[in-house]
Amino acid sequence: METSPNDIRQIDIIKMYNAKRCLVVDDFPEIRGSLMRSLRSFGVETVDTAANGDEAVKLCRQAKYDIVICDYNLGNGKDGQQLLEEMRYLRVLLMTSLFIMLTGESSREMVLGAIECQPDDYITKPYTEASLRTRLNRAIIRHEALLHIKKAISDGNYQRALDACNEMIAARSRYANDCIKMKGQLLFLLRQLVEAKQLYESVLDKKPLVWAKLGLGRILLEMGKLDSAENLLEEVIQEDERYIEAHDMLADIFVAKNDVQRAQKALEKAAQVSPKSVHRHRKLAALADSNGDDELSAKSHQNAIRWGMNSVYESPQDYFNFARKVSDIVRSGDKAAESNAMVKQAVSYLDRARKRYNNAPEIEAQSHMVEAQLFQSQGKMEQATAAADKAKKLYNNLANPSVDASIEFARTLHTINEEDQARAILTSLAAEHADDKNLLRILDGITSEPISDDGKLIATKLTKSGINSYEKRDFDNAIDVFTQAINAYPRHVGLNLNLIQAILAATEVSGTNAQYEKLCRRAMRAIGYLPSDHKQFKRYEFLQKQLGKHYPNALQET
Numbered sequence: 001m002e003t004s005p006n007d008i009r010q011i012d013i014i015k016m017y018n019a020k021r022c023l024v025v026d027d028f029p030e031i032r033g034s035l036m037r038s039l040r041s042f043g044v045e046t047v048d049t050a051a052n053g054d055e056a057v058k059l060c061r062q063a064k065y066d067i068v069i070c071d072y073n074l075g076n077g078k079d080g081q082q083l084l085e086e087m088r089y090l091r092v093l094l095m096t097s098l099f100i101m102l103t104g105e106s107s108r109e110m111v112l113g114a115i116e117c118q119p120d121d122y123i124t125k126p127y128t129e130a131s132l133r134t135r136l137n138r139a140i141i142r143h144e145a146l147l148h149i150k151k152a153i154s155d156g157n158y159q160r161a162l163d164a165c166n167e168m169i170a171a172r173s174r175y176a177n178d179c180i181k182m183k184g185q186l187l188f189l190l191r192q193l194v195e196a197k198q199l200y201e202s203v204l205d206k207k208p209l210v211w212a213k214l215g216l217g218r219i220l221l222e223m224g225k226l227d228s229a230e231n232l233l234e235e236v237i238q239e240d241e242r243y244i245e246a247h248d249m250l251a252d253i254f255v256a257k258n259d260v261q262r263a264q265k266a267l268e269k270a271a272q273v274s275p276k277s278v279h280r281h282r283k284l285a286a287l288a289d290s291n292g293d294d295e296l297s298a299k300s301h302q303n304a305i306r307w308g309m310n311s312v313y314e315s316p317q318d319y320f321n322f323a324r325k326v327s328d329i330v331r332s333g334d335k336a337a338e339s340n341a342m343v344k345q346a347v348s349y350l351d352r353a354r355k356r357y358n359n360a361p362e363i364e365a366q367s368h369m370v371e372a373q374l375f376q377s378q379g380k381m382e383q384a385t386a387a388a389d390k391a392k393k394l395y396n397n398l399a400n401p402s403v404d405a406s407i408e409f410a411r412t413l414h415t416i417n418e419e420d421q422a423r424a425i426l427t428s429l430a431a432e433h434a435d436d437k438n439l440l441r442i443l444d445g446i447t448s449e450p451i452s453d454d455g456k457l458i459a460t461k462l463t464k465s466g467i468n469s470y471e472k473r474d475f476d477n478a479i480d481v482f483t484q485a486i487n488a489y490p491r492h493v494g495l496n497l498n499l500i501q502a503i504l505a506a507t508e509v510s511g512t513n514a515q516y517e518k519l520c521r522r523a524m525r526a527i528g529y530l531p532s533d534h535k536q537f538k539r540y541e542f543l544q545k546q547l548g549k550h551y552p553n554a555l556q557e558t
Contacts, residue, residue, distance in 0.1 A: 016140055017043030020066040024049045025056045025083065026102075027075040035069060038129050042136065053078030053086070053310070060092035067140070068093065072103035078310045081276065084119060086312035095150040098143050100136070102127075145175050149182060162186045184215045193223055210236060214245050226253050244274045251287070260290045260487075268296070271303070278304050278313040285321065290487050292522075298325045298342070305349065316363050317404060319353040322346060323370045324411070327377040331525045346374055362405050365394035369412040376415045388416050403429065407442065414447050414491070417529050426451045441488070448493045448527075459489055466498055475506035483519065486526070493536050496523040500543050507550050520547055520554035 022044050024035045032049040039047050048063070050056040052074050059065075068087075072080040080101050087093035104125035121139045123132065143150075149168075152161035165179040165186065173179065180203065187196035200216035203209060213236050220229035230253050236246040247270035254263035264287040271280055285300035301322035308314040323346035330339045350367045357363035368391035375384035395401060395409050406425055413422035426443045430451045433439050437454075444455035462485035469478035482499035489495060500523050503516045524547070530540050547554050 013137055013141070014043035016144060018045060020044055020140070021046045021063065022048070022067045022069065023056065023059060023065040025051075025053070025068065025070040025074065025080070027051055027071070027073075031071070038132060039069075041129070042133055052076075053083040056083055057086060057090065057092065060087055061090075065093070065097055067098045067100065067136075069100045069102060072101055082311045089312045095154045096147060098139060100139065142175060142178070145173070146178060146182075149179070153182075153186070158186050158189050162190065181211060181215075184212075188215075188219065188222070193219055197223070210239065210243060214243065214249075217246065217249055221249055221253055221256070224256075226256055229253055241269070242273055244270050247273065248280070251283075255287075260287055263287055264291055264293065264296070271300075275303065276307050278308045278311060278318075281307065282318070285325075289325075292483070292487060294325060294329045298322060298329065301325055302345075316353045316357055316360075316366070319349040320366055320370045320408065323350055323374055327370075327373045330374075331377040343374065343378065347371075350374075361394055362398055362402060365391050365398065365401075366405055366408045368394065369408045372412050373415045384416060388412055403433070403439065407446070410443075411446055415528075419447060422447055423451070445489055446491065448491050450489055450492070455489070459485060459492060459495065462488075463495065463498065466495075466502065470498075470502050470505065473505075475502050475509065478502040479506060479519075486523070490526050491528075493527055493530065493534070493540075496527050497536060497539055497543060499523050500547065504543065504546050504550060512550055517551045517554055520551050524554055 017039075022039050024032050024039070024047060026032045026035065026049075029051070032051070036047045036049060044067075048059055048065075050059055054077065056068075056070070060068075070080045070083060074080060074083070078086065080103070084093070084099055084101070087099075093099060098120045100121045100123060101119040102123050102125060120143065121135060123135055127135075149161050149164045152158070152164060162183060165183040168179045169176050169183070180199070184196055184199050187193070187199060197216065197219045200212045200219065203212040204216065213232055217229050217233045217236070220226075220232065230250065233246045233250050233253070236243050237250075241247075247266050251263045251266040251270070254260070254266060264284065267280065267284045267287060271277070271284055274280075281300045281304040285297045285304070288294075288297035288300060301318055304315075304318040305322060308318055326339075326342045326346040329342060350371055354364055354367050368387045372384045372387035372391060375381075375387055391409065391412060395405065398405065401409070406429055410422040410425040410429075413419070413425070426446060430440060430443050440452040440455065444450035444452055444459075450456045450459050462481060466478045466481035466485065469475075469481060479499065479502045482495055482502055485495045486492065486499060500520055503520055507513075507516060524544075527540065530537055534540070544555065
């Protein structure tokens, strides 16, 4: 059996500290000095300090630190959580280093966000030198015992790490439980799902530990056992809704079940519990788009901007996504009373993007592209054309435009009714990235008909399904099918006309209602300008007249 941390001689702990290089990050010089003195009294010889996140990253690029002690609140700029994310992202802080978070903050969002980011330890203020020493002693002794496993994981040698875990478990190490946790994660990484499932089940047979339930839930999800995974994760949330990972996995389960509404609700809950994850807000915005929830989509894009500020995950695309979503909302006419404020916010974000990325011609080009879409949604065609002309000049001067810039340019061309040019760009992108299914789905949703072969097949299948329900006079199901199809292919002329036709048929049976009017208004805005030589023009003209009788507001320009 191993010696207890309490039984390790102080001289041995001092030797451990003596071999470590430490970095202290705090915006107050007196606290940096106090921590430096404490660490040196513990036995650390080399202690560097940084006043902010940028200084800390710079130092970590220059030297390898064994221990980083960082305050959560670093004043202006990055906070401690964002710094930890950036260090890991840049791989200047590996698993072989300890990261200790210090904070006097107690807000729910901060605590849960910091825990989710998984520092090695988390110490709240105020603390004494004695309590700091006790916590650091425990952390460093545990870290030393597991260091060979962490090094193997850091090197990408998961099998070696797994073998080391098994050795410590067999030897009944004091840190056997840590090894069992790591073993489950390693089995997952090695795709040994059956063995991982058996491991977690054996732990749960002895004690209902939450980490084992979460691990088993992930394995069941990966194995496609969706109902079992759902039941287990719901059980975890019943115990304590603060287990964010459970909400995230439930969202993935509901997506796999094609239940995007429940997926959205699960992810909404996760974002409420821990709101600082930029990735989660982006994912939530995408789910909201799938559900036609424009308000939540816009809010999620705003949150991605807010929490992305100073983060390594900050992206100009969040600014553009918000402005583009405002265009959709204004065009739909659903938030007429609030649209002016939203437009002002969108314009402000576009200006901010140009300033923050002032040496990036591509970002400037994209900002004018989105601006053109924003003007068009307000019916300001002169300004829209002027913004589009600026964007064209900038785009044509780009040596190698990115996929994002090319997609935005295609969206803009489609918005100003230059459909052929838009499809030419999208067709070229689809050919270059034929294996990227996610990208192809994005391309398929931009113009009046899908670009990819898969998109065309899916749209055709959904069309047949909706028409079949329509012919059986099951108008409610037809409306549901066409709405689902339009969520994937929002500009598809045929699908939008099918939806309008099904709604008009349902209206003849059940009468008018506000939701039908809203769907019709969105469908008409999505179709936009339709030239008289379009193959669907006569049908469009007929349905337009029918809408005038039942839902005249769906035809009003915003």
